[in-house]
Amino acid sequence: MPKTNEDVAELLDEMAELLAISGYDPFRVRAYEKAARAVAAYAKDIDGMDDAGILAIPTIGKGMAVRIREYLDTGAMHELEELRAQIPAGMRELIHIPGLGPKKARIIAEELNISTVEELIAAIGEHKLKDIKGLGLKTEENILRGIEQLRQHGDRIRVDIALALAEELMEGLKSCSAVIDIATAGSLRRMQETIGDIDILASSKDANGVMEAFLELEMVGRTIARGDTKCSVLTLRGMQVDLRVVPPEAWGAALIYFTGSKAHNVKIRGLALKKKLTLNEYGLFKLDTKTRVAARTEEVVYKRLGMPWIPPPLREDGGEVEAAAGGTLPALIAEDHLKGDLHTHTNLTDGQAPIEEMVDAAAKRGLEYYAVTDHAEGLPMMRVTREKLLAQRKIIDALQKKYPSMTLLHGMELNIDKAGNVDYDVDTLARFDWLNASVHGLFNLTREEQTKRIIAAMENPHVHAIGHPTGRQIGRRQPIDFDPEAVFAAAVRTGTALEINCFPDRQDLKSDHVRRAREHGVTFTISTDAHSVNHFRNVRYGIAIAQRGWLEPSMVLNCKPLSELKEFVARKRAR
Numbered sequence: 173m174p175k176t177n178e179d180v181a182e183l184l185d186e187m188a189e190l191l192a193i194s195g196y197d198p199f200r201v202r203a204y205e206k207a208a209r210a211v212a213a214y215a216k217d218i219d220g221m222d223d224a225g226i227l228a229i230p231t232i233g234k235g236m237a238v239r240i241r242e243y244l245d246t247g248a249m250h251e252l253e254e255l256r257a258q259i260p261a262g263m264r265e266l267i268h269i270p271g272l273g274p275k276k277a278r279i280i281a282e283e284l285n286i287s288t289v290e291e292l293i294a295a296i297g298e299h300k301l302k303d304i305k306g307l308g309l310k311t312e313e314n315i316l317r318g319i320e321q322l323r324q325h326g327d328r329i330r331v332d333i334a335l336a337l338a339e340e341l342m343e344g345l346k347s348c349s350a351v352i353d354i355a356t357a358g359s360l361r362r363m364q365e366t367i368g369d370i371d372i373l374a375s376s377k378d379a380n381g382v383m384e385a386f387l388e389l390e391m392v393g394r395t396i397a398r399g400d401t402k403c404s405v406l407t408l409r410g411m412q413v414d415l416r417v418v419p420p421e422a423w424g425a426a427l428i429y430f431t432g433s434k435a436h437n438v439k440i441r442g443l444a445l446k447k448k449l450t451l452n453e454y455g456l457f458k459l460d461t462k463t464r465v466a467a468r469t470e471e472v473v474y475k476r477l478g479m480p481w482i483p484p485p486l487r488e489d490g491g492e493v494e495a496a497a498g499g500t501l502p503a504l505i506a507e508d509h510l511k512g513d514l515h516t517h518t519n520l521t522d523g524q525a526p527i528e529e530m531v532d533a534a535a536k537r538g539l540e541y542y543a544v545t546d547h548a549e550g551l552p553m554m555r556v557t558r559e560k561l562l563a564q565r566k567i568i569d570a571l572q573k574k575y576p577s578m579t580l581l582h583g584m585e586l587n588i589d590k591a592g593n594v595d596y597d598v599d600t601l602a603r604f605d606w607l608n609a610s611v612h613g614l615f616n617l618t619r620e621e622q623t624k625r626i627i628a629a630m631e632n633p634h635v636h637a638i639g640h641p642t643g644r645q646i647g648r649r650q651p652i653d654f655d656p657e658a659v660f661a662a663a664v665r666t667g668t669a670l671e672i673n674c675f676p677d678r679q680d681l682k683s684d685h686v687r688r689a690r691e692h693g694v695t696f697t698i699s700t701d702a703h704s705v706n707h708f709r710n711v712r713y714g715i716a717i718a719q720r721g722w723l724e725p726s727m728v729l730n731c732k733p734l735s736e737l738k739e740f741v742a743r744k745r746a747r
């Protein structure tokens with residue numbers, strides 16, 4: 173099996189994590205984390221690279237290159253294997269609790285002789301943590317919230333990881349001549365933010381042949397269940413995949429059935445009954461004569477039910493069936509409606525690539541405008557200064573000449589402090605074309621404090637959009653607590669856009685919020701927050717959130733032409 177950059181990055185990240193649990197020097201841990209990010213962001217495929225090629229990846233030194241080499245050649249890293257063997261599984265679960273982290277997890281484990289989440293919950297129940305130096309009651313509360321969050325997401329896999337796997341599997345099946353149609357189904361086709369198991373649906377006249385080909389695929393590990401038309405397997409990385417094979421004439425009905433959601437299916441089955449029809453995975457049938465009236469495509473089935481085709485991201489029984497029947501489905505936003513990207517970084521701050529590479533890749537996306545928004549200096553750890561950020565303008569002006577069809581905007585990502593103030597004085601801010609402001613710290617303030625500071629930031633005439641508004645990182649950091657209704661109302665009142673951040677581990681705002689904010693009349697941005705050119709691919713996840721939130725292009729600022737974007741900025745500055 174080819175070894176992807178993501179595979180290598182995942183192992184390096186695991187190394188970092190295990191070194192951190194084992195109490196190794198933080199610099200060493202950081203080196204692995206950095207290497208993981210650099211490998212994941214690198215534009216060339218690592219598989220088949222020679223040593224010089226590996227050493228050319230930013231931040232990869234000799235020591236790291238040797239370990240990568242070992243993995244590419246042998247399929248394993250012996251150091252990693254050793255660490256895995258030393259560290260109890262429960263311990264690894266502990267450090268995944270958002271807000272706990274390796275250092276605290278280790279202290280707790282050692283002081284209280286704890287190695288599982290259950291034992292930790294019991295210890296918190298007895299307030300045992302408050303006696304440990306540097307922890308206390310506040311930590312107990314945070315840990316409990318973290319455990320709750322961990323449980324909510326459970327074993328679910330982020331949509332991007334599931335999608336990559338599903339596409340690889342489907343690609344593998346393409347060479348099987350028995351396959352007629354093939355598609356993802358279930359939550360993956362609906363593009364939920366996390367996926368329980370991958371569902372793949374195929375149509376064929378030879379179900380057995382398709383399943384044989386599937387079980388032969390390299391990514392497929394253990395078979396859990398096998399029937400005549402269905403099998404369930406675990407991939408080598410432990411993700412469950414259900415494959416179903418249906419006859420081609422039932423394709424559309426089966427695709428509807430297995431795409432779900434269950435609630436959507438219940439709704440349309442009810443509608444079918446009212447029309448004296450019955451719907452199942454084999455087709456739409458007349459109740460009395462049992463003759464099949466539609467089944468080959470989703471379109472014909474929906475049409476016979478009196479509806480246009482409903483896009484899968486809407487199929488959650490959130491009013492889409494009523495809207496479809498009444499002819500009021502939204503004209504959903506799609507990827508090619510985006511005219512610009514309003515949140516991106518370069519290696520002036522924590523981006524991986526120089527501005528020239530980012531801009532060049534953005535131009536290849538065919539964008540009409542592109543904002544460079546590096547971090548302002550309020551974020552510690554960044555060695556950036558006001559002067560360096562201002563000086564970026566000269567580079568942008570020079571680059572602009574090379575890309576006449578794409579307008580470059582000079583921006584920043586500001587930091588929202590406890591009171592809702594952002595970096596820099598008004599005169600400095602006025603020199604930039606586009607400004608995002610984001611929460612980058614104090615994640616545990618109260619709901620009132622968070623709501624207040626975000627609204628205060630939106631009152632600033634130079635803050636045009638709030639970046640990744642809740643600050644969550646799926647499976648790692650909880651969203652900050654704020655009053656969404658108050659924030660959405662204030663966004664409309666102050667003329668501030670709210671970002672849908674396309675990063676698959678952020679997906680922030682999430683679709684439920686988007687749907688609510690839409691009701692308020694909020695203007696959205698859909699931006700990649702790209703730290704490398706590879707991150708431009710994440711647009712599909714931002715679009716999925718927007719679709720699940722029922723957005724139309726007219727509601728998204730960066731679907732509008734540059735002139736309207738400039739009017740939006742001018743209106744805000746005139747306040």
Ligand code: DGT
Binds near residue numbers: 359367368431
């Ligand atoms: P997941 O896997 O937890 O992320 O969520 P889904 O929606 O992919 O759920 P899954 O994999 O259990 O089933 C895939 C689809 O198949 C589901 O959305 C609807 C359909 N389906 C599965 N089981 C049933 C069932 O018992 N009744 C009905 N009506 N539909 C079902």
Ligand code: CA
Binds near residue numbers: 358369370
């Ligand atoms: Ca599923």
Ligand code: CA
Binds near residue numbers: 358
């Ligand atoms: Ca399933």
Ligand code: ZN
Binds near residue numbers: 515516517701
């Ligand atoms: Zn950013």
